[in-house]
Amino acid sequence: MSSRARVLILNAALGPLDYRVPHGMTVQPGSIVVAPLGPRQLVGVVWEEESFPDVETVGDNRLRNLVEVVDAPPLPEPLRRLIEWTADYYLAPPAAVLRMALSSMAALEGARTVIEYRATGAAPDRMTEQRAQALERIGERQGLIRELAMIGGVSDAVIRGLIKQDIFEAVEVSVDTPFPMPDPGHAQPILSEAQTSAATTMADAVRAHDFAPFLLDGVTGSGKTEVYFEAIAAAIRADRQVLVLLPEIALTEPFLERFEKRFGTVPVNWHSGLRQSERRRAWRAIATGQAQVVVGARSALFLPYPNLGLIVVDEAHEASFKQEDGVHYHARDVAVMRGLIEKFPVVLASATPAIETRHQVELGRYAEIKLPSRYGGAEMPTIEGINLLTDPPERGRWIAPPLVKAIDEVMAKGEQSLLFLNRRGYAPLTLCRHCGYRFQCPNCTAWMVEHRLTHRLACHHCGHVVPAPRRCPECKEEDSLVACGPGVERIADEVKALWPQARTAIATSDTLSSPARAADFVKSVEAGDIDIIVGTQLVTKGYHFPNLTLVGVIDADLGLEGGDLRAAERTFQQIVQVAGRAGRGEKPGKVFIQTRMPTSEVIESLIEGDTERFYAVETENRRRANAPPFGRFAAIIISSENADEAAQTARLIGKSAPVIEGMRVYGPAPAPLSVLRGRHRHRLLIHATRAVDIQAAIREWLGNLAWKSGTRVAVDVDPYSFM
Numbered sequence: 277m278s279s280r281a282r283v284l285i286l287n288a289a290l291g292p293l294d295y296r297v298p299h300g301m302t303v304q305p306g307s308i309v310v311a312p313l314g315p316r317q318l319v320g321v322v323w324e325e326e327s328f329p330d331v332e333t334v335g336d337n338r339l340r341n342l343v344e345v346v347d348a349p350p351l352p353e354p355l356r357r358l359i360e361w362t363a364d365y366y367l368a369p370p371a372a373v374l375r376m377a378l379s380s381m382a383a384l385e386g387a388r389t390v391i392e393y394r395a396t397g398a399a400p401d402r403m404t405e406q407r408a409q410a411l412e413r414i415g416e417r418q419g420l421i422r423e424l425a426m427i428g429g430v431s432d433a434v435i436r437g438l439i440k441q442d443i444f445e446a447v448e449v450s451v452d453t454p455f456p457m458p459d460p461g462h463a464q465p466i467l468s469e470a471q472t473s474a475a476t477t478m479a480d481a482v483r484a485h486d487f488a489p490f491l492l493d494g495v496t497g498s499g500k501t502e503v504y505f506e507a508i509a510a511a512i513r514a515d516r517q518v519l520v521l522l523p524e525i526a527l528t529e530p531f532l533e534r535f536e537k538r539f540g541t542v543p544v545n546w547h548s549g550l551r552q553s554e555r556r557r558a559w560r561a562i563a564t565g566q567a568q569v570v571v572g573a574r575s576a577l578f579l580p581y582p583n584l585g586l587i588v589v590d591e592a593h594e595a596s597f598k599q600e601d602g603v604h605y606h607a608r609d610v611a612v613m614r615g616l617i618e619k620f621p622v623v624l625a626s627a628t629p630a631i632e633t634r635h636q637v638e639l640g641r642y643a644e645i646k647l648p649s650r651y652g653g654a655e656m657p658t659i660e661g662i663n664l665l666t667d668p669p670e671r672g673r674w675i676a677p678p679l680v681k682a683i684d685e686v687m688a689k690g691e692q693s694l695l696f697l698n699r700r701g702y703a704p705l706t707l708c709r710h711c712g713y714r715f716q717c718p719n720c721t722a723w724m725v726e727h728r729l730t731h732r733l734a735c736h737h738c739g740h741v742v743p744a745p746r747r748c749p750e751c752k753e754e755d756s757l758v759a760c761g762p763g764v765e766r767i768a769d770e771v772k773a774l775w776p777q778a779r780t781a782i783a784t785s786d787t788l789s790s791p792a793r794a795a796d797f798v799k800s801v802e803a804g805d806i807d808i809i810v811g812t813q814l815v816t817k818g819y820h821f822p823n824l825t826l827v828g829v830i831d832a833d834l835g836l837e838g839g840d841l842r843a844a845e846r847t848f849q850q851i852v853q854v855a856g857r858a859g860r861g862e863k864p865g866k867v868f869i870q871t872r873m874p875t876s877e878v879i880e881s882l883i884e885g886d887t888e889r890f891y892a893v894e895t896e897n898r899r900r901a902n903a904p905p906f907g908r909f910a911a912i913i914i915s916s917e918n919a920d921e922a923a924q925t926a927r928l929i930g931k932s933a934p935v936i937e938g939m940r941v942y943g944p945a946p947a948p949l950s951v952l953r954g955r956h957r958h959r960l961l962i963h964a965t966r967a968v969d970i971q972a973a974i975r976e977w978l979g980n981l982a983w984k985s986g987t988r989v990a991v992d993v994d995p996y997s998f999m
């Protein structure tokens with residue numbers, strides 16, 4: 277009997293393929309293998325045949341041999357089920373989901389060491405511009421040739437030239453040294469009564485080794501982190517792995533520090549910025565079970581932990597857990613599914629839970645744990661509205677008089693303020709005052725955003741940047757360009773004009789672009805070297821600055837623009853979160869919200885501090901509109917570099933829409949972002965009741981259609997973006 281294996285190979289365009297297992301090789305479902313495909317060799321995973329029953333059977337004599345079995349633990353069975361579920365639910369190719377589990381090719385190679393290079397400090401005989409740039413940018417960093425070339429912005433050849441001259445020296449790096457073990461007894465805090473009860477409930481669930489979804493709903497500063505640390509401690513004691521998902525890399529650094537204080541060592545950190553060798557080391561430690569606690573962004577969710585005992589999703593309401601390209605999955609929801617399949621508790625921690633999550637609590641599916649007050653007697657801040665219609669700022673300014681006065685007082689007391697505006701850069705739109713020309717991105721339907729700090733105009737959708745021009749490209753008038761509207765840089769300018777003595781910091785993804793820079797920022801705020809922070813949503817959550825007593829929301833109405841189904845919820849969450857940064861220490865905090873709509877539901881609930889009112893009204897709105905969590909949405913996004921082909925395919929899909937009771941199809945229509953990265957886009961929106969199997973309907977609908985190879989058709993189940 278010849279032995280065959282069904283293999284899911286890492287090629288999203290292909291389904292599983294059958295191979296022959298050559299004599300002397302043994303494989304089992306989950307084995308990671310190398311398989312031939314045409315002239316190439318690809319990595320794949322051996323899969324249960326039953327999972328893909330429709331694969332066309334190829335005669336034994338036509339099968340090709342597997343090349344080898346990779347020296348890595350087989351992909352665990354529950355993870356294979358999770359990959360299947362994710363592919364099914366989000367209508368994604370299984371191979372695309374599998375790729376997220378095998379996300380370090382280096383980890384699958386046998387070698388245990390790699391050669392990295394670092395500067396010796398010597399200067400080259402001949403200093404070229406490229407060499408100087410490389411040396412300057414690389415500094416003391418160490419990495420593979422390719423990585424150094426990337427950092428230095430030069431070709432590999434430049435780096436190789438420098439190696440030849442001994443300007444860089446080789447360092448053999450062992451990639452598989454074990455990570456230190458966190459110690460659950462290292463620095464146990466003394467928990468308050470409410471905290472103890474919350475921690476006990478979760479730790480008991482961890483010890484029970486069973487699926488248990490929790491909503492840890494605690495006001496800002498209530499000690500949610502301290503509490504779920506006790507659940508982590510329980511998992512470590514039970515020798516099970518833990519995954520903590522954070523919504524943004526910028527939050528990692530403060531988390532690592534707190535974790536180290538509590539457990540004596542930092543956890544394994546997984547993010548997109550890891551060097552290849554670090555990634556490999558982390559992947560292997562995770563796959564072998566050696567990595568006990570892992571913290572990461574959503575991409576850490578599909579890694580092959582053999583022994584997970586707990587997942588914590590911190591700031592679980594954050595939309596950044598939803599992936600918006602490739603596989604359109606929601607990490608919060610997939611985390612819960614992983615807990616169900618692998619039988620362990622999942623903790624969703626948030627001060628402002630998503631309506632979807634609260635609904636699960638109401639249905640009795642998730643257990644709710646509440647922490648209703650701040651730790652250590654700190655008070656919740658008081659919140660006041662500033663009506664911009666009756667109390668406007670001076671012309672050309674954005675900070676209204678009552679907020680100016682409040683900042684004056686806080687400055688006088690030597691305390692810190694935070695001004696929140698969710699807009700990067702200097703101004704969202706730049707135009708020529710002479711001819712009216714507006715700077716638009718050549719690749720996207722979007723205005724270019726002025727960044728004065730870097731003297732550039734940038735597209736926030738595709739990353740296209742151009743130097744800020746001195747003259748209008750249209751009418752050639754010099755110095756005629758004017759900035760329209762504020763971004764954080766412009767607010768920072770205003771702060772400088774009003775309080776020249778104040779030390780300010782701009783905190784956005786531009787300025788806190790790396791974990792190291794985020795750490796520097798936190799240190800200088802903690803050390804009292806900053807008086808006024810001007811920041812985007814990046815600083816609204818996670819941070820704990822005891823001397824920060826004033827928060828000003830520059831424009832509360834901004835988030836309500838565009839008006840997608842979650843606009844009100846998102847605005848509410850953002851403002852509660854940013855307000856939650858005020859008065860976390862001994863001194864009480866004050867929050868000012870600038871708005872043109874002081875009587876809107878969102879703003880009134882915020883000012884009255886009536887969370888329940890907001891949620892009740894918003895939930896009722898959703899129920900009436902049959903919007904999530906009551907009804908369901910899915911989007912189909914068609915894109916192509918060729919405008920006609922995109923429109924044609926969209927029409928074809930629209931024409932073929934099935935008629936199903938309880939389901940309506942809207943569109944196709946050009947997407948609001950009708951051109952993105954040079955691709956023309958059209959959208960369809962599908963709205964259905966819970967009773968409809970929306971995935972099956974879409975699968976059958978699109979399965980019968982064909983389009984040109986340059987056209988992409990993406991399905992977004994439970995969409996968050998409607999652009």
Ligand SMILES: Nc1ncnc2c1ncn2[C@@H]1O[C@H](COP(=O)(O)OP(=O)(O)OP(=O)(O)O)[C@@H](O)[C@H]1O
Nearest residue numbers: 465466467468496497498499500501502627651818
């Ligand atoms: N039991 C405790 N013992 C000592 N310090 C505590 C305790 N509980 C909370 N704290 C401290 O109180 C502060 C707020 O706690 P933490 O950051 O965990 O709150 P949080 O609920 O996660 O807040 P947010 O949602 O606003 O980020 C932190 O500095 C934390 O170390």
Ligand SMILES: [Zn+2]
Nearest residue numbers: 717720735738
């Ligand atoms: Zn663009």
